[in-house]
Amino acid sequence: MKIAIQGYEASFHSIAARQLFGEGCELVFCKTFKQVFAALEDDDADKAVVAIENTLYGSINEVYDLLLKHDFSITAEAYEQIGLHLLGLESAEFEDITDVFSQAPALGEADNFLTEKLPNTERHEHVDTALAAKEVSSWNKKQNAAIASEAAAKTYTLRILAPNIETHHENYTRLIALGKSNDTEEAEKTSVVFQTADKPGALYEALGVFVKFGANLTKLESR
Numbered sequence: 001m002k003i004a005i006q007g008y009e010a011s012f013h014s015i016a017a018r019q020l021f022g023e024g025c026e027l028v029f030c031k032t033f034k035q036v037f038a039a040l041e042d043d044d045a046d047k048a049v050v051a052i053e054n055t056l057y058g059s060i061n062e063v064y065d066l067l068l069k070h071d072f073s074i075t076a077e078a079y080e081q082i083g084l085h086l087l088g089l090e091s092a093e094f095e096d097i098t099d100v101f102s103q104a105p106a107l108g109e110a111d112n113f114l115t116e117k118l119p120n121t122e123r124h125e126h127v128d129t130a131l132a133a134k135e136v137s138s139w140n141k142k143q144n145a146a147i148a149s150e151a152a153a154k155t156y157t158l159r160i161l162a163p164n165i166e167t168h169h170e171n172y173t174r175l176i177a178l179g180k181s182n183d184t185e186e187a188e189k190t191s192v193v194f195q196t197a198d199k200p201g202a203l204y205e206a207l208g209v210f211v212k213f214g215a216n217l218t219k220l221e222s223r
Contacts, residue, residue, distance in 0.1 A: 075177045
């Protein structure tokens, strides 16, 4: 089974995809969420896995908008704790680091650590944490480091110079699996999109339907 994800091998998306579909699934790596949706639309992938919200950064609006544009079904979800590590070459020491590479949210989440421990380093944004680790490994320069997962360290033969450098250790991302059809036999959760009339009490009346039928709301998103 081919699974489209945003990111590369050992990214948090790849970890979630294998959690949902097993270690034997074949990953289709995409640079952007738009490319992930296109891969599923064009049958270049059987399923897709995308992040939809994070406990620190909130909803990922781009994914919500793409869900409205494509007729896909959410078939499963996974919650992943985001543990960030400072990764360098096997020969590197903490004091060697002058440049740090990672995805923008990861750099932001490690800001306290970087400011306190590596105040003079240059920070460079990358499209993916795992790609940052891959390139730090290929560049083979002791002054470069990446912020990525423990899996990225193993995959790209890097050493963890500092573990768990995230400011908030209770940082979770919710990821969803998408398919062209809903093959889930026993679903306990669903997502719906609706628009109300522009009048007083419209949202109150709409939400009252959920109360009437005893349906619990776990999230309400306004776009």
